[in-house]
Amino acid sequence: MDNNIHEEISDEDLIAALKETKTYCDISTEDLKKIYATAFKHAKSRIVSKIRVRDVMNEKVVAVQKFDDINKAAMILSEGNISGLPVVDKENRVIGIISEADVLSMMGARRGHTFKDIINHLFGEPMPERRMGDLVGDIMTAPAVTIRPDVDISEAAKLMDEKRIRRLPVIDGDSRLIGIISRRDIVRAIIRK
Template identity: 40%
Template sequence: MTSTPYTVADVMTTKVVAVTPSTGFKDIATAMERWKVTALPVIEGEGRVVGVVSEADLLPKEEFHEHRPGLIEQMRRLGDTAKAGSTTAETMMTTPAVTIRPDATLPQAARLMAERHIKRLPVVDGDGTLKGIVSRADLLKVFLRTDEELSAEVRRTVIDRLFPLSHEAVKVTVAQGIATLTGQVRDGNLIPLAERLTRSVEGVVDVHCRLDAPAEA
């Protein structure tokens, strides 16, 4: 009934800065600073993602720079103390990498980021080859669609299809992403569905449904 939902491929960044397992600590830190990113995918071979190295993976080097952790602290934080002594991406990266496919929907990507507490995801194909990267900011791009675009899509994919006989009596307006439906339709049973489908249009912030139908005799 609705248009095809936006996917990760629609909003991802295709020019990705990546490192290899042998990339050194300073080169990783330099790349993060130069490209203003907080994490880098680690690739090998033809671009297969084998891990991700982030600022959090680099911080133990600074944390333990001035003091050596005691035995108890070493036991409690084995991962961090090991990374403090690491010099390459291979020994610092988080693996396996949390990745997502290009055809995943934006809600799926947002849910995965929230569940794993991460800000960006490498986008890979079926072979695990890097195709892009998607960030939290990328997921918000759909909310940059103009009110005119949203209004046209709501009318085309919801109103015209649900109410083929009375669609001309329905007015669709969108202001600041908030869609308002007004008018009279023949089948009142479809009004809740119209509201739900309008709300599902990518970029719609909220819906005010003011449709009504003739009272049954």
């Protein structure tokens, strides 16, 4: 169904539809338009909630290990034009994420302090500082925020929004990396539906 069809329905279309039902309906065309628009919104939401992470995730995931050199990770990020990589152990279990922000923090560029950082600092915790080290494990963000393949994409989008991240490693029941889903993947899935 065309996404804009509800905007193209005219009063004449609604009057014709009401006449065609051959039953008495005490409803105005304006009320009918509101009901249709609301039903259309609910239908779109229902359709999107049926799309699972496994349906849109990318199974070809580039990952690094915590003992890899930071330069290797930085090169993969740069050459692949991606903003973050899952960090896995030898059994392919996700243990962290290394992002462009992590690499920049190593170079001395501070991350913007969040409201949570400031509150924690007021209670005696130190502010996040520059990270040092030569290995991915020295600067990665851990633990990684992950998601399961059977979750619907609206939950994935909500999690990304709450955590202010762009991608989620997809893991199986043993926390092994099986894919990755990004905000872009979710937007494409919604557009296709």
